[in-house]
Amino acid sequence: MGPYDVTVVGAGVAGSAIARELARHPHLRGAPAEAQDDVGQGTAKADTAILHTGFDARPGTLEARLVREGSRLPAACAAGSGIPVEPVGALPERLVSRP
Structure with missing residues (x-):
C-alpha cells in the first residue's frame, strides 16, 4: 500500500459518510x-437516530430547502x-402538514 490522497479523521456519522462518498x-x-x-x-453513538425533516425551519429559507x-x-x-x-413520522411534523 502506498500513500493516500485523503485521510478521513473519525468514523462517526460524518466521517463514514465522507469515506463512503470518497469510495465512489x-x-x-x-x-x-x-x-x-x-x-x-464516539459522539455518533449517542445519536437519537431521528432524521430531522425540517418541520420547524422557516418556509422558503435555505435551511428549509437543504433540510428537506x-x-x-x-x-x-x-x-x-x-x-x-x-x-x-413525528407529531410536530404531522401538525405542521395539516391543512
Whole structure:
C-alpha cells in the first residue's frame, strides 16, 4: 500500500459518510482513521437516530430547502445498503402538514 490522497479523521456519522462518498471516486486513495475499536463509537453513538425533516425551519429559507433535500438522502442510502428504515413520522411534523 502506498500513500493516500485523503485521510478521513473519525468514523462517526460524518466521517463514514465522507469515506463512503470518497469510495465512489476510484482515482482517489482514501483511508479512514478512527481512534475507537469500531465505527460510530464516539459522539455518533449517542445519536437519537431521528432524521430531522425540517418541520420547524422557516418556509422558503435555505435551511428549509437543504433540510428537506437532505432528509430524503438517508432512506435512499439505506435502501441501497440493505439497511431497514422505518419512517414513523413525528407529531410536530404531522401538525405542521395539516391543512
